Amino acid sequence: MSAYDSDPAVQKVREDVARLHGELTRYGLVIWTGGNVSGRVPGTDLFVIKPSGVSYDDLAPDNMILCTLDGAVVPGSLGSERSPSSDTAAHAYVYRNMPDVGGVVHTHSTYAVAWAARGEEIPCVITGMADEFGGPIPIGPFAIIGDESIGEGIVKTLTGHRSRAVLMQNHGPFTIGVDAKDAVKAAVMVEDVARTVHIAREAGPLIPIPQDKIDSLFNRYQNVYGQSSDARR
Numbered sequence: 743m744s745a746y747d748s749d750p751a752v753q754k755v756r757e758d759v760a761r762l763h764g765e766l767t768r769y770g771l772v773i774w775t776g777g778n779v780s781g782r783v784p785g786t787d788l789f790v791i792k793p794s795g796v797s798y799d800d801l802a803p804d805n806m807i808l809c810t811l812d813g814a815v816v817p818g819s820l821g822s823e824r825s826p827s828s829d830t831a832a833h834a835y836v837y838r839n840m841p842d843v844g845g846v847v848h849t850h851s852t853y854a855v856a857w858a859a860r861g862e863e864i865p866c867v868i869t870g871m872a873d874e875f876g877g878p879i880p881i882g883p884f885a886i887i888g889d890e891s892i893g894e895g896i897v898k899t900l901t902g903h904r905s906r907a908v909l910m911q912n913h914g915p916f917t918i919g920v921d922a923k924d925a926v927k928a929a930v931m932v933e934d935v936a937r938t939v940h941i942a943r944e945a946g947p948l949i950p951i952p953q954d955k956i957d958s959l960f961n962r963y964q965n966v967y968g969q970s971s972d973a974r975r
Contacts, residue, residue, distance in 0.1 A: 751783050756806045866878045880908055882898070
């Protein structure tokens with residue numbers, strides 16, 4: 743057993759990450775064992791991610807995997823006998839290069855993947871999308887799973903962009919947030935707008951929202967809406 747396993751901050755992130763995987767199945771964003779949620783342990787160079795190829799029904803705090811920001815499993819920690827998610831290197835790259843990110847999520851949600859398969863960004867044509875993402879959902883480059891390539895594409899695409907979601911070409915959505923819950927919310931919302939905009943475009947031409955109105959909507963939602971700074975999460 744690692745000394746980290748008795749750390750309350752590590753345990754809380756384990757519990758949060760394990761629980762939040764249930765939101766991916768609740769909203770139909772994944773099938774079988776695909777997809778993953780990770781969360782940074784505040785104040786450390788560590789993050790927690792799900793094990794590879796394990797059924798969502800079998801996920802629990804004690805089998806979440808504790809990793810360093812190099813993507814290495816912490817020896818002797820709970821769950822360390824399992825292999826971490828195949829996307830671990832990508833998550834680690836994001837955490838190393840985007841220090842304000844506290845959560846990363848990857849899903850294979852149907853409509854978002856369909857946009858990714860076309861290599862096409864989702865245009866900002868509904869107010870809820872302006873609220874949540876502040877503009878279009880961008881496309882990231884094609885990259886092969888298993889090394890840092892996907893992480894590099896995520897960071898390059900989202901750096902300086904208001905969107906918390908990127909559609910990696912021919913792959914699917916990755917989302918970021920201030921913590922794992924925030925990143926899961928972004929994953930739920932990106933699938934919702936991907937579906938809605940797809941249906942709208944099938945019915946006829948899309949009506950763009952002027953940039954100044956997008957800016958106003960984004961500012962209101964991010965800085966005024968809700969009961970506190972945590973309301974959007």
